[in-house]
Amino acid sequence: xxxIKCFLLIMGLMFSVLIAQEYDFSGKxxxxxxxxSISIGLLHGASLIGGDFEYxxxxxxxxxxxxxxxxxxxxxxxxxxPSIKSSYVSLSYWNIGIGDFSVVSLLCGSFNYRGKKGLxxxxxxxxxxxxxxxxxDTYDVIPSFMLIYSIGMYFPIL
Numbered sequence: 001x002x003x004i005k006c007f008l009l010i011m012g013l014m015f016s017v018l019i020a021q022e023y024d025f026s027g028k029x030x031x032x033x034x035x036x037s038i039s040i041g042l043l044h045g046a047s048l049i050g051g052d053f054e055y056x057x058x059x060x061x062x063x064x065x066x067x068x069x070x071x072x073x074x075x076x077x078x079x080x081x082p083s084i085k086s087s088y089v090s091l092s093y094w095n096i097g098i099g100d101f102s103v104v105s106l107l108c109g110s111f112n113y114r115g116k117k118g119l120x121x122x123x124x125x126x127x128x129x130x131x132x133x134x135x136x137d138t139y140d141v142i143p144s145f146m147l148i149y150s151i152g153m154y155f156p157i158l
Contacts, residue, residue, distance in 0.1 A: 034084045034156035039066075039120050041152015046071035046094035055158075056084055064092070071096045077112070084156050087113050094126060094148065102132025108148050122150040 040051040050068015057063055059082035064075040075092030090110050097103040110124020126148045135142050 034158060036158040037084045037154045037156045039152050039154035041120065041150060043122075043148075043150035044068060044152050046073040046096050054084065062088065064090070070098050070101050072098075075108075085114055085116070087111070090122075090124070097132055097134055100133055103134045103138060104128050104132060104142070104146070105130035106146060106148065110148055114154060118153045118155065120150075120152055120154040122148065124148045 036053065036055045038051060038053055040049075042049060044050040044052050045066035045068030047068025047070055050066055050071065052064050052066030052073070054062045054064040054077060056079070060079045062077040062079060062084070064073070064077055066073045071094070073092055073094045075090045077088045077090045079086045079088040088111075090108070090112055092108045092110065094106040094108055095102070096106070105128070106126030107129050108124050108126035110122050112120065112122045114120050124147075126146045128142060128144055128146060131142045
């Protein structure tokens with residue numbers, strides 16, 4: 001219960017950051033023409049170190065795929081602004097570990113913050129859909145849900 005309260009508090013704080021992004025008093029346009037981005041960092045691509053590629057298929061909808069050291073992810077993203085540089089919510093699948101090194105597979109929902117200078121941070125919750133061989137070595141009891149998070153840098157391209 002305590003973890004859920006902390007999660008809701010953090011999501012509320014991140015939502016307030018999202019609302020603050022809507023108000024740009026500098027007079028500069030927040031609309032960007034880039035249609036794709038690459039992000040790299042810690043816990044990206046469902047791995048300790050990895051990367052993701054995202055492509056906007058419409059103004060606000062992006063498709064994402066990533067990989068890293070022994071993991072991969074895919075996702076469908078909804079951006080709050082029609083820009084690859086805007087924050088978004090994501091529905092994704094994370095496969096943590098591969099083959100004999102597989103730990104868990106998760107179906108995740110997350111909030112992804114994107115700053116103006118390239119910082120990206122993710123926080124969400126994942127439902128365990130499959131436990132791999134290493135899950136039984138790692139956990140006494142395999143959890144039903146797991147907190148997901150990542151931090152890194154993103155680079156708009158295309």
